[in-house]
Structure formats: C-alpha cells, structure tokens
Amino acid sequence: MKTYQLHAATGSSDILIGESFEKLQEYTAGKRIVMLTDDQIYALHGEAFPDVPVIRIPRGEQAKSLGRAALLYQELIRLGANRSDMLVAVGGGVICDLGGFVATTFQRGMDLSFVPTTLLAQVDAAIGGKNGINLGEYKNMVGTFRQPSFVMIDPAFLKTLPEDEFVSGLAEIVKYGLISDPGILTLIEGKTPREISGDQDLLAELIGRSVRVKVAVVSQDEEDRGLRRILNFGHTYGHGIERLYELPHGKAVAYGMVVAVDISIQLGLAEDRLGKRIFTLLKNLGLLPHIKPDRDKVMELISHDKKKKGEEIPFVLLKDAGKTVIRPLSPDEIMDLLENIKLFTI
C-alpha cells in the first residue's frame, strides 16, 4: 500500500493506493458513517460493505442533479446524520461528484471520504476535491471545492468493471503521461487493455503514477486558476465531440488529445514523431473512434462551453511528452487548424 498526501486550502486528503475496502473502518476515525453508492455497485459488491446505513441510488449521469441532491439531504435527515458524521461515497465519478457535493453542503459540510470503483474515478474524479453536479444540459455547472478526508483506492473493484469503462479510464492515464510523466507512456506502449487489467503490478504502478501527477498539480492550484488547466489537455475538444456524437468520455478525450497534439505540431511546438507515437498508442488501446467531426458544430460547442463566443480559448498543447504549454487561440485560428488535422490519416 502506498499513501500520497494532498494538502490544499479546503483540506488535506490521504490517498491510499492499494488498500482493501475491508479495512474501511480503520480509517473513519470512529465517526458514524453513512455510505452512498449506486445499485450496480451494490449488487456486485454489497456484501463487502460494513454494517452501516447505505443509501443506494440508480446508476447513471442523471444522478448528478439538484433533484437527486435534495433527495439525499432528506435521506440524511431521516437517518439522523449531522455534520460530525462522515459520508463515504463508493462508486464511479458520478457517485464521487454527487456525494462530494452533498456532503460539502449538508449542514454546511459533513465529513467526506471516497472509495472510487472505476478506473476513471481512481485516477481522476476522486482526486482533487472538485465536486460538480449538472444543471439541465450544463455539465458540472454547480459545485464545490473540498478535499475528502481520505480516498481509498482498492483495485479489486476493477475486476467487475466492464472493459469499455476500463478503457475509458486508460485515456486519463495516457493524459497524465502526456502532460507530466512520459514514463507512463512507456509502460503502456504495445500493451492491450486486457494485458494491462490482468497485470496487477502494472495497474498499481499506473494508478500510483497518475495519482501522483494529479496530486502535484492540485496541490499547487486547487481552484483551477492556472496550472490545474493542464489537466484539461484533450478535454476542450473532447467535451465538444462527447456531446455531439454521444461518445464515451475516454474516447472523446483520446480523440481530443490527438487533435491537441496535431495542433501543437502545426504550430511548430512539437515534432511529427510525437504525433505518430500518440496516435499509435491510443489506436492500439481501442480509444480512437471512427468519426469525422463536423468542424462548425464542434467549434460552436467549444465556444459555448467556454462561455466566450468570439474570444480566445486557452488550449493546452504539448512541446513534447511531459511538457505542456497553454496557448490562447482565437476561434478563427482554431477553425483553420482543425481544417488541417492530419494525424487521423497516417
């Protein structure tokens, strides 16, 4: 087991990598706990839950709503919970986001911990203290910053994770390799998702290195005002096509990362060989969807997303694996660059 500590203005977290869920109550400091999870996770792992109240909700992104949050506040009141109790959210990014938001706002903040159960939540959503819910079509429009007391990462949960969810999480791991730790790329290159999921040591190494990158970035910029933006690498474009073509998040981000590398090459920041390397790596992982995005529609969504119609959009680009640079690009510049994307044709 390896522990990382994340210290930030809204609190400190112990991130326990490779700890068993069975030991949960060794970490809850004698507090009264209420667990939050979804039906799917409870059906698969319910017997491993301790004998405490468990709030179960239907799975899916639609749970990240004010309506669902209101139901949870009522349930917490019914259970007699108060601010000295701890909410332990056990699930993917949806449960972590919703649980984080509810715990941070219930009675102005009860104690909070995460047990992330998807690869994406283990390397991303559960780390960093950002908790968002959606408002209608606006994703993560309402939310809080608050570090959980601890994040318990038990890779045993991943054994029941469907392969496409696992692959989606791999896209974020590749992202950490590209923005900060190229050693991650070397570890993944030439391997299939199945080889990665079947190799417990490799998986633990990849999760640990990814968490280390996220912790380092968030510790310096918790509230997303500067450095933390590099975590958006591939996401500006990725979010656009995710919505437009209803793609899984990982595939959309992977496609967005290739676009960002291509733009980096077009602007003379990075060399051609970086593009070929990244394209091959993501293609081998099955992360590149066969789509021909509509440039105008994607651009419209990107501008809308950034609430900056007509203004420059900060794009996270690469000079090399592990070396980022943020460039503000005007919509016209982006349109020209998108017209000349070549990497998908190599």
Ligand SMILES: NC(=O)c1ccc[n+]([C@@H]2O[C@H](COP(=O)([O-])OP(=O)(O)OC[C@H]3O[C@@H](n4cnc5c(N)ncnc54)[C@H](O)[C@@H]3O)[C@@H](O)[C@H]2O)c1
């Ligand atoms: N707050 C952040 O910093 C942050 C960062 C990245 C993503 N997110 C959010 O995370 C969400 C996506 O998270 P996700 O990809 O984990 O999706 P998810 O939470 O919807 O989980 C995906 C599916 O996997 C199931 N599942 C979870 N664990 C399982 C397991 N161990 N075995 C079998 N099935 C399991 C769930 O029931 C669900 O149906 C999005 O809402 C996104 O906005 C937040």
